[in-house]
Amino acid sequence: MPIDLSVALGAELEPVEFSWSSSDVQLYHLGVGAGSDPMDPKELRYLVDNTPQVLPTFSSVAASFHMTEPPEVRFPGIEIELSKVLHASEAVSVPAPLPPSGSARAITRFTEIWDKGKAAVIVSETAVTDLDGNPLWTTKRSIFARGEGGFGGERGPSSPVGAPERAPDFEIAIPVLPQQALLYRLCGDRNPLHSDPEFASAAGFPRPILHGLCTYGMTCKALVDTLLDADVSQVGSYGARFAGVVFPGETIKASVWKDDGRYVGVVTAPDRDDAVVLSDVEFVPA
DSSP: OOOOHHHHTTOBOOOEEEEEOHHHHHHHHHHTTTTSSTTOHHHHTTTOSSOOOOOGGGGGTGGGTTOOSOOOEEETTEEEOGGGEEEEEEEEEOSSOOOSSEEEEEEEEEEEEEEOSSEEEEEEEEEEEETTSOEEEEEEEEEEEETOOOSSOOOOOOOOOOOOSSOOSEEEEEEOOTTHHHHHGGGSOOOGGGTOHHHHHHTTOSSOOOOHHHHHHHHHHHHHHHHSTTOGGGEEEEEEEEOSOOOTTOEEEEEEEEETTEEEEEEEEGGGTTEEEEEEEEEEEO
């Protein structure tokens, strides 16, 4: 069904209430690479029982953590086949560290819809509060829907964060386990693109790829560990654009620059001619 811009743009979804436990947080952290050195106290901060510190990127899975069916892309004025959808970007801002367990209410609205000709870009913003109305986090997400353009909308802006034209201040190697996608999918994203070789092939990939949000979370953890001494309480916001795929089993590299009170960066796959997998990385300390 073509996108109906008059219905979709500005549409607000019904509030969604959800809960999470410290065990959910621990599993998420394992899914994004925590615990690689089980003797390191900084690694164990993410995995301690009951009170683990929480990466802000847990926000991207908290509401859907216990889903066991592949997601549907069906909203007011929007209905798209799952195999056509790729995650385009994700960002989160947090007024304070996320609690290790709790209940929350999320309200999502569609703020931008752009017609790229052969594809569409759909941007949503989700405000999350606790059940008393206190802000917990805000996420901004965009998806890229192949073959869904041409509905008569505007093409939209292009505003990359970019990187300074000098050597990076930090280069961080991020190993990806061969089973990383199979572990991460237990955090609520059962899209078969990341686990089913036949589905991945039908979508145009030689084998299942890593979830974009897993790459996103692994990069956030690497930045927290390297730049903030593994202290999540110092994170103000974080975001990135998904520029390419990651294959489980490879090691990716984050190149990071200091830039006027924030950090910007790019993540590449060195074994594939430094193919860019995350661009426009922006990491802002609290």
